Amino acid sequence: MASFGGWRRQVSYPSVVPRVSSTTNGSSRVIAIHSTARWKSHFDASKLSTQLMVIDFTATWCKPCQLIESAFEEMAAKFTDVVFVKIDVDELMEVAQAFQVQAMPAFFLLKQGKVVDKVVGTKKDELQRKIEKHKI
Incomplete structure (x- = not known):
């Protein structure tokens, strides 16, 4: 888990496989949001x-985030009745602060604009269980 509060980046991690995202081939169901206006529109x-x-x-720069990215993409492909959004905390710091993100990766599950659950860290099994629980 990488720390968000105070932007501490001095954590060292073992070598990992380079980050690969299916967003480059256009088949991803994950919506990457890069502006406050787009976030507000999507959230509303x-x-x-x-x-x-x-x-x-x-x-x-978050190595744990890179480790779980492919699992998040797979969940987006599997759960077609769920909206998957990705927000870079460096791009949309005010959104991350509004959700009180203190470590990453951080996954927030929302229904009708309200947080119903969250998972912090690379706990893909826990994230999948919570998605299955709340998607109904």
Whole structure:
């Protein structure tokens, strides 16, 4: 887990496989949000829906985030009735602060604009269980 509060980046991690994202081939169901305006629009629309939204708070320098990225993409492909969103904390710091993100990766599960659950760390089995629980 990489620390978010105070932007501590001095954590060393073992070598990992380079980050590969299916967003490059256009087949990803994960919505990457890069602006506050787009986030606000997306968040406001989600308040009117009963559909589960899973937010992945990440950063390009976060090695644990890179480790779980492919699992998050796979979940997005599997759970087609769930909205999957990715937010880089360096790009949208105010959104991360609004959700009180203190470590990453951090996954927030929302329904109708309200947080119903969260998972911090690379706990993909726990994240999948919580998605299955709340997607109904």
